Amino acid sequence: MLSALVWLPLAGGILAALVGRGRGGSRRAGALSLLVALGTLGLSIALIFDFDSGQGGLQQVEDFTWISELGIHYALGVDGINLFLIALTALLWAGATAWSLRRDWERPGLYYLMLALGETAALGAFCAQDLALFVLFFDLMLIPFYFLIGIWGGPARVQATTKFVIYTLVGSLLMLAAAVATGILATPEGGQTTFVISELAQRPLSEGSQQWIFLFFAAAFLVKMPAFPLHAWMPDAYRNAPIPVLAVLSGVLSKVGAYGFLRVVLPLFPDASVHFQELMLLVALASILYGSVMAFTQTSAILVVGYSSIAQLGFITLGIFALRDEGAQGAVLQMVTHGLVVAPLFFIIALLMERARGSDDLRDMGGIAFRAPVLAALFLIVVLATLAMPGSDNFVGEFLILTGAFKAKIVFAIVAGLGVALAAVYAIRLYQRSMHNPVGANVESREMSVADGVVIVPVVAVIVALSLYPQLVLKRSEDSVSRSVQATQLAGSEVEARR
Numbered sequence: 028m029l030s031a032l033v034w035l036p037l038a039g040g041i042l043a044a045l046v047g048r049g050r051g052g053s054r055r056a057g058a059l060s061l062l063v064a065l066g067t068l069g070l071s072i073a074l075i076f077d078f079d080s081g082q083g084g085l086q087q088v089e090d091f092t093w094i095s096e097l098g099i100h101y102a103l104g105v106d107g108i109n110l111f112l113i114a115l116t117a118l119l120w121a122g123a124t125a126w127s128l129r130r131d132w133e134r135p136g137l138y139y140l141m142l143a144l145g146e147t148a149a150l151g152a153f154c155a156q157d158l159a160l161f162v163l164f165f166d167l168m169l170i171p172f173y174f175l176i177g178i179w180g181g182p183a184r185v186q187a188t189t190k191f192v193i194y195t196l197v198g199s200l201l202m203l204a205a206a207v208a209t210g211i212l213a214t215p216e217g218g219q220t221t222f223v224i225s226e227l228a229q230r231p232l233s234e235g236s237q238q239w240i241f242l243f244f245a246a247a248f249l250v251k252m253p254a255f256p257l258h259a260w261m262p263d264a265y266r267n268a269p270i271p272v273l274a275v276l277s278g279v280l281s282k283v284g285a286y287g288f289l290r291v292v293l294p295l296f297p298d299a300s301v302h303f304q305e306l307m308l309l310v311a312l313a314s315i316l317y318g319s320v321m322a323f324t325q326t327s328a329i330l331v332v333g334y335s336s337i338a339q340l341g342f343i344t345l346g347i348f349a350l351r352d353e354g355a356q357g358a359v360l361q362m363v364t365h366g367l368v369v370a371p372l373f374f375i376i377a378l379l380m381e382r383a384r385g386s387d388d389l390r391d392m393g394g395i396a397f398r399a400p401v402l403a404a405l406f407l408i409v410v411l412a413t414l415a416m417p418g419s420d421n422f423v424g425e426f427l428i429l430t431g432a433f434k435a436k437i438v439f440a441i442v443a444g445l446g447v448a449l450a451a452v453y454a455i456r457l458y459q460r461s462m463h464n465p466v467g468a469n470v471e472s473r474e475m476s477v478a479d480g481v482v483i484v485p486v487v488a489v490i491v492a493l494s495l496y497p498q499l500v501l502k503r504s505e506d507s508v509s510r511s512v513q514a515t516q517l518a519g520s521e522v523e524a525r526r
Contacts, residue, residue, distance in 0.1 A: 031070060032067060032071060038063070039059060040139055040141075057128040061128065068120075075114055085106050085156065097159070098222055107508060108289055112363065116146065119278045119366060120146040142271075145275065158295075168283070179272070181268075190263055194253075195251060197246075198248075224291065231297075237299035238302060251281065274370040289355065297515040311443070314344065319334075321337075326388050341446070346424075346427065350515045352512055357426070357427025359508055368490065371405070382395060382472070383470050395470060398473065402475040410454050423501075
């Protein structure tokens with residue numbers, strides 16, 4: 028099932044490229060791509076129903092020797108850490124593909140092929156259980172987004188693409204070097220080299236080797252998220268990426284970096300994770316505070332959401348490097364809920380821009396809530412989830428993250444609590460200025476269409492469902508998250524004993 032899930036989007040993208048030529052090609056390619064995206068979503072839902080939360084370890088495992096000389100396996104698997112991230116990827120890509128049908132694209136076959144390749148790369152990264160395979164899929168994500176932004180992006184797309192490629196490519200090269208070093212250094216004398224993550228976890232490296240390899244992986248993951256201060260590519264990329272591309276870039280790709288910490292870094296480099304815990308917590312706090320402050324000083328609605336994402340990813344990093352079960356489990360839930368929130372935010376902003384003659388400036392918006400009550404109501408639900416209103420799924424995630432942080436480092440938790448208050452400021456400001464200010468001079472006040480609702484309503488419905496029953500994620504992720512954090516807890520106990 029996992030191979031079908033990973034490769035189905037790419038197969039559909041190739042077919043879309045073939046049918047996307049000539050007159051009417053954009054509609055044919057888009058319809059085919061949407062059908063394949065919905066099929067991928069169906070497989071991800073089946074994966075959730077088939078998942079046995081009482082069974083420990085990986086499920087749906089596929090493991091074949093790929094390059095025997097290097098010990099590289101084509102190894103896929105699913106557990107509680109990646110289960111809902113896979114479903115999130117499929118859901119948001121289906122939404123982005125559906126949103127893409129609203130526009131006739133230049134070279135539509137290539138557009139839908141690149142969009143599909145991006146989904147295959149993201150799903151592959153989440154499913155991969157071999158370190159070399161994970162790196163391959165992680166690096167593969169760069170290619171489609173280079174074209175998606177560089178060809179179909181906004182006026183400054185060249186500058187945006189250049190920054191995006193430089194930052195992410197440097198991070199990817201560091202990670203590649205770190206992955207090769209991990210496999211080689213972990214090979215016992217006379218033994219067989221392997222890159223299977225579960226086997227590498229049984230071959231601990233020396234503390235010195237762990238530390239420099241940890242820093243290489245951390246740089247790659249923090250750039251991808253992005254986190255402060257490695258976020259400089261974000262403003263240009265967000266302002267110039269097409270809206271459907273932006274929805275999956277922010278909703279999914281940023282989570283691959285955070286997921287890498289749980290899947291790779293904590294189990295393989297536990298001593299280094301403990302050693303650099305406070306450094307990573309400082310990065311998390313800086314991201315929370317910087318992202319929040321920048322979010323409520325922006326006039327661009329897109330950048331408000333962009334900087335708020337930096338803050339939310341700071342919370343996720345805080346939960347992971349609290350090195351406690353509660354914090355890491357909250358981080359997994361927050362990864363899912365942030366993706367569910369940020370995608371409809373960008374879709375709604377796109378609708379507001381259409382009513383403000385293409386401007387995403389909050390000063391050009393306002394005053395449409397009474398003439399568009401359905402849009403206003405959906406927007407309000409998403410905004411309340413963004414600021415982690417009690418009763419929302421985001422609230423549960425942040426509560427668990429702060430609980431883990433309080434148990435680990437109480438000072439960091441107290442400072443991070445300021446981010447919760449700041450989130451209310453920028454989220455309410457975004458809603459107030461775009462919906463309830465006096466009507467802008469160039470604003471057209473009209474309700475959203477049925478086609479718009481077909482994309483936005485299902486995602487909002489999932490937000491509401493998880494708010495009512497977050498245990499759906501928490502129950503299935505508990506055991507896997509605990510195993511991921513366990514090695515760092517043992518390393519931390521040894522450090523305390525030596526003191």
